[in-house]
Structures are given as structure tokens and as C-alpha cells.
Amino acid sequence: xxxxxxxxxxxxxxxxxxxxxxxxxxxxxxxxxxxxxxxxxxxxxxxxxxxxxxxxxxxxxxxxxxxxxxxxxxxxxxxx
Numbered sequence: 001x002x003x004x005x006x007x008x009x010x011x012x013x014x015x016x017x018x019x020x021x022x023x024x025x026x027x028x029x030x031x032x033x034x035x036x037x038x039x040x041x042x043x044x045x046x047x048x049x050x051x052x053x054x055x056x057x058x059x060x061x062x063x064x065x066x067x068x069x070x071x072x073x074x075x076x077x078x079x080x
Contacts, residue, residue, distance in 0.1 A: 010061075011078055017062035025050040 010018075032047040053059045069076045 011067055013064050
């Protein structure tokens with residue numbers, strides 16, 4: 001249950017960006033499947049489902065310019 005607590009501690013904008021990326025991945029998958037059924041020669045194989053990362057794996061986290069600032073050549077992350 002600890003991983004759920006960590007997710008809740010992310011800033012709201014970061015959580016929204018992660019969900020947008022997930023939505024984009026699924027839409028791309030369905031578009032690729034539709035195109036693959038018509039033009040199989042364009043692809044090396046059937047497109048696969050977007051995969052989830054392992055619990056101890058790494059994943060993309062997106063911070064917006066409203067959350068992070070560049071100061072003296074360094075990126076300053078939010079304190080939360």
C-alpha cells in the first residue's frame with residue numbers, strides 16, 4: 001500500500017501529465033492496430049499493448065514549468 005501513498009503525494013499537475021501520457025499511449029496503440037490490420041507490410045509485427053512498469057522499476061515523471069524553475073543554471077524541483 002506504500003506505493004499508493006507515494007502517488008498521492010505527487011503534485012496534481014504531475015499526476016495529470018502522467019495520465020495524459022497514458023491516454024496518448026493507448027490511443028497510439030489502437031491507431032497502430034487499426035493501421036496494422038490494413039497495411040501489415042509496414043510493420044515488423046503486430047503492435048503490442050502498452051506495458052506497465054514493475055513496482056520497483058522506473059517510470060517517466062513530468063514536471064511542468066509551473067512546478068520547476070531554473071535558477072542559476074540549476075533546476076529547482078518542488079519541495080513536496
